[in-house]
Amino acid sequence: MRLKRRAFLQQATLALGSLGLGSTALLTTVGQYQQALAKPARRKLALLIGINAYPDRALDPGVAQDIALKGCLTDVELQRQLLVYRFGFAPVDVVTLTNQDATRAGILTAIDEHLVQQATADDVVVLHFSGYGSEVLVQGDGGSRRQPAWVPIDSRLPSEASPALVDLLEAELIDRLRPLASANLTTVIDAGSQDAGYLRWGNSRVRSRPIVPTGTLPTAMLAGQTLPPLDDPWPGLLLRAAAPGRLVLENQWDGFSAGVFTYALTQSLWATAPAPDPQALVRRTGQYLKRWVGTDQQPMVSDRRLTRSLPGAYGLPAEGAIAAGVVLPTSGDRPLPLWLGGVPPLVLRYLLPGSRLLVAPASDQAISLVLESRSGLKALAKPPGNIAPATLARLPLYEQVRLLPRPIDLVVALDSQLKRVERVDATSALAGLPLVTTITAGERAADCLFGRLPTGPAPTLTAALPGAATAGPKPNSSSPPESSYGLFAPNRTLLPGTMLAKEEAVKTAVNRLGPYLQTLLALKLVRLTENRAASQLAVAAMLETAFPQPAPLWVQTTERPTDPPWPLAIRQAQKTLPPPDAMQLSRDSRIGYRIANATDQDLHLLWISFDSRGDCTALVTLPEPDPDQEPDTRQEATPLAAGEMIALPADGGSWAMPGAATWVETHLILSAQPLDRCLSVLGATPPSLVTGFRPIAQPLKLAQALLQDLDTQADGKSQDVIALSHDRWATLSFRYEIA
Numbered sequence: 001m002r003l004k005r006r007a008f009l010q011q012a013t014l015a016l017g018s019l020g021l022g023s024t025a026l027l028t029t030v031g032q033y034q035q036a037l038a039k040p041a042r043r044k045l046a047l048l049i050g051i052n053a054y055p056d057r058a059l060d061p062g063v064a065q066d067i068a069l070k071g072c073l074t075d076v077e078l079q080r081q082l083l084v085y086r087f088g089f090a091p092v093d094v095v096t097l098t099n100q101d102a103t104r105a106g107i108l109t110a111i112d113e114h115l116v117q118q119a120t121a122d123d124v125v126v127l128h129f130s131g132y133g134s135e136v137l138v139q140g141d142g143g144s145r146r147q148p149a150w151v152p153i154d155s156r157l158p159s160e161a162s163p164a165l166v167d168l169l170e171a172e173l174i175d176r177l178r179p180l181a182s183a184n185l186t187t188v189i190d191a192g193s194q195d196a197g198y199l200r201w202g203n204s205r206v207r208s209r210p211i212v213p214t215g216t217l218p219t220a221m222l223a224g225q226t227l228p229p230l231d232d233p234w235p236g237l238l239l240r241a242a243a244p245g246r247l248v249l250e251n252q253w254d255g256f257s258a259g260v261f262t263y264a265l266t267q268s269l270w271a272t273a274p275a276p277d278p279q280a281l282v283r284r285t286g287q288y289l290k291r292w293v294g295t296d297q298q299p300m301v302s303d304r305r306l307t308r309s310l311p312g313a314y315g316l317p318a319e320g321a322i323a324a325g326v327v328l329p330t331s332g333d334r335p336l337p338l339w340l341g342g343v344p345p346l347v348l349r350y351l352l353p354g355s356r357l358l359v360a361p362a363s364d365q366a367i368s369l370v371l372e373s374r375s376g377l378k379a380l381a382k383p384p385g386n387i388a389p390a391t392l393a394r395l396p397l398y399e400q401v402r403l404l405p406r407p408i409d410l411v412v413a414l415d416s417q418l419k420r421v422e423r424v425d426a427t428s429a430l431a432g433l434p435l436v437t438t439i440t441a442g443e444r445a446a447d448c449l450f451g452r453l454p455t456g457p458a459p460t461l462t463a464a465l466p467g468a469a470t471a472g473p474k475p476n477s478s479s480p481p482e483s484s485y486g487l488f489a490p491n492r493t494l495l496p497g498t499m500l501a502k503e504e505a506v507k508t509a510v511n512r513l514g515p516y517l518q519t520l521l522a523l524k525l526v527r528l529t530e531n532r533a534a535s536q537l538a539v540a541a542m543l544e545t546a547f548p549q550p551a552p553l554w555v556q557t558t559e560r561p562t563d564p565p566w567p568l569a570i571r572q573a574q575k576t577l578p579p580p581d582a583m584q585l586s587r588d589s590r591i592g593y594r595i596a597n598a599t600d601q602d603l604h605l606l607w608i609s610f611d612s613r614g615d616c617t618a619l620v621t622l623p624e625p626d627p628d629q630e631p632d633t634r635q636e637a638t639p640l641a642a643g644e645m646i647a648l649p650a651d652g653g654s655w656a657m658p659g660a661a662t663w664v665e666t667h668l669i670l671s672a673q674p675l676d677r678c679l680s681v682l683g684a685t686p687p688s689l690v691t692g693f694r695p696i697a698q699p700l701k702l703a704q705a706l707l708q709d710l711d712t713q714a715d716g717k718s719q720d721v722i723a724l725s726h727d728r729w730a731t732l733s734f735r736y737e738i739a
Contacts, residue, residue, distance in 0.1 A: 050096070237304070241299055251490065412438050
């Protein structure tokens with residue numbers, strides 16, 4: 001809803017509130033319905049702001065490149081769909097301000113009229129901003145003060161003729177929100193304030209203005225107003241993409257751009273039960289960021305709410321179920337419009353037409369929908385001919401059959417800071433590697449970046465007032481020595497061990513990095529099997545330490561099965577352990593796993609682990625031995641029986657941290673189908689539950705064999721498509737840092 005319709009919307013929402021039509025029975029975080037809202041008239045109000053189309057006057061044309069952001073309007077849509085279909089906001093109570101509507105005055109007016117004037121003490125209020133952030137230097141009688149600010153669409157840089165700042169100082173926003181009657185305010189800021197000197201960083205875009213404007217207080221504040229103290233807290237709960245002064249990025253995904261923080265936050269809330277502890281939610285979101293783009297952008301949280309009685313994110317329990325998305329309302333007959341905000345981004349990138357999704361009306365059996373097409377996060381699906389589309393609107397979606405293309409390449413972006421001749425040489429050299437595709441940075445989604453350590457201009461201070469130019473650092477006139485070539489995460493985080501301390505030719509570097517690239521592709525293929533929220537198999541896994549102190553650390557279970565008979569150890573861990581989030585272990589830790597099969601069938605296991613050095617290890621269960629042969633150790637390495645829980649390592653010992661690795665990512669794949677091709681790749685004496693894991697020389701072959709084993713097509717020989725049915729396998733994953 002645009003703000004120019006505010007008068008109509010306010011009347012409509014007030015009428016709905018007076019009739020008591022805004023409340024529903026809410027689904028709790030364990031999936032059972034209960035009445036969660038204490039008062040029927042309690043409302044949920046949201047103001048979502050996103051700006052892509054900034055004019056040149058808002059930035060410094062001398063340093064700006066690729067000025068237009070592309071993901072801020074997507075952020076608004078990500079939040080809107082989440083609030084309406086997962087948290088039960090009435091669509092008329094979600095006001096959006098985008099691009100030309102998001103002026104300085106428009107934002108302040110919307111805060112006053114839609115939030116402050118309407119909210120009562122028990123209401124839920126959400127404020128979101130995606131766009132450029134900035135750090136500004138405010139000059140006044142008391143000297144200069146640095147302030148974080150939002151850059152509205154009508155911003156301009158101060159000048160000697162017009163020295164007043166036009167940005168929205170966060171201190172102003174805090175002051176505007178102070179009269180809000182409700183303490184249950186959540187503010188999400190997906191904008192930065194670091195002066196990076198660039199608007200592109202690796203394969204991502206930077207959401208902070210690349211200069212520090214200097215000026216006087218905004219004109220609107222000159223009439224006797226003063227800035228609140230610097231340490232004045234943001235009212236309510238603040239979720240920020242990164243601490244002030246740190247990089248905030250948006251990324252190119254498949255067919256759309258989005259802020260990495262907003263996408264990770266909303267994806268987390270679609271795919272998992274909302275964490276009642278905001279710290280846990282932010283840590284979990286940070287874990288998503290590291291896996292998706294390798295970013296060390298660490299979200300931050302501050303919480304000044306006066307009450308802690310309200311559960312979940314945004315002060316609410318989720319009203320919708322954990323899901324891959326939702327069926328959107330439609331006025332037509334077919335096809336059905338879908339929102340796929342809960343499908344993992346890597347899976348969404350490769351999800352093919354023909355994939356099947358389930359919806360489950362409350363009074364009927366589940367209905368299978370066939371995916372016809374997809375554009376970004378929206379898709380169209382074909383329902384059965386005897387189903388009225390209107391009856392499926394607003395229902396949650398679940399994956400049923402995941403169709404993926406064959407083969408899948410590793411996409412390598414060439415850093416824009418490479419010289420033209422370097423990009424030409426790199427394109428030629430990488431073309432000689434199998435299953436590697438080369439793109440220009442920023443062109444589309446990438447799995448990694450090829451380049452050197454970043455160089456460029458030092459942060460500079462743009463002066464608007466006489467004498468202000470001496471206040472900041474000077475540009476660096478000397479260029480640092482060039483590094484060798486290496487591999488980076490899409491956001492320019494160096495992948496350990498991929499760069500040498502000496503110069504080398506591009507072709508030499510590509511040949512050296514070839515095995516690492518193959519391992520990255522293997523990890524990508526294994527990640528495409530992750531389906532904790534979609535699998536229909538009831539399986540669980542628990543990571544625990546044996547040293548320095550025996551204790552469970554992290555339990556994961558599949559989400560779809562209803563009330564499975566988990567072993568006692570798993571049920572106790574579910575009650576006592578926090579939700580899965582970032583995990584850090586000390587270098588001297590020793591660990592193990594427990595894996596539970598709560599289904600009524602035997603399951604075959606592949607345990608595969610990758611670490612920051614590019615190493616891969618694995619173990620696998622073995623087929624049942626021939627009954628005519630003498631018993632041997634294979635008896636103890638056979639598939640998990642129905643209702644069985646096993647420990648890894650099987651000898652009751654524990655595993656040490658791997659060498660000099662800084663992170664480890666482990667995947668536990670449990671399949672109702674035998675893993676014959678995996679066994680073939682692992683050789684005559686495969687690593688088993690009895691022998692323990694061992695290094696894998698060809699991880700890519702193992703990952704390709706895994707996809708073939710999980711393929712549920714009749715002949716399993718299709719050269720173009722892999723069909724993965726979620727009732728036949730489950731993949732749980734654990735990632736932890738090593739300090």
